[in-house]
Amino acid sequence: MINPMGLILSVCLFKGFQYVKIRGKQIPFPPVLLAGIVIIVILKTFNIDFATYNESGKYLTLSLIPAVVALGYPIFKHRDLLLKNKRVIYAGFLFATVLAIISTYFVAKFAHADLRIIVSMLPKSVTAPIAVEISKGMGGVPELTACVAVLTGVFGAVFGHKLLQMFKVKHDVAIGMAMGAASHVIGTARCAEKGRELQVVMASLALVMVGILTAILAPIFVNIIS
Secondary structure, rough: OOOOHHHHHHHHHHHHHHHHHOOOOOOOHHHHHHHHHHHHHHHHOOOOOOHHHHHHHHHHHHHHHHHHHHHOOOHHHHHHHHHOOOHHHHHHHHHHHHHHHHEEEEEEHHHHOOHHHHHOOOOOOOOOHHHHHHHHHHOOOHHHHHHHHHHHHHHHHHHHHHHHHHHOOOOHHHHHHHHHHHHHHHHHHHHHHOOOOOHHHHHHHHHHHHHHHHHHHHHHHHHOOO
């Protein structure tokens, strides 16, 4: 029988932090970050093996696929806009993918990271389940890849809209593309929390396309640098 502890703990903490308020205002950090921190503390405090937690917790990861499909369903309402600007949109996805790979490489090299660490970090802007598989295929460390991918998504969810606002990016198409391409599912969820349908559509499309492009381009890049 599957131990339901991981699933119950994750859902309860996530939903609980959604309703936590400080002085009547929603906390500025995404619930996924706070829930993750508390889960780590609980596992360490009570010496619970991660495999035990993940026995049922992994089903939340599997649910990401239908969740992304559901978020992107309104894409059909905006298909005319997408078709009209398809060259710009898909060029943006390609540019975002190449920039993410190259910038990650140079930052890691500057920090004197070895090749396996660099390889593990290259898919950081891709949603964790896809990033882990890309990392495995290139000989990376899946655990490190998952951690970096989640941190990237959380950083984008917390600061993404603020940074875009600071640079005076106002169009929902551009905002959605940036959030989905850089912060995958977590960034897309943040767009959904703000109730901006077009942002959600573009972010959903971006996280799928960037995932596909990263799976193609990252191994080619690794072969070049290795």
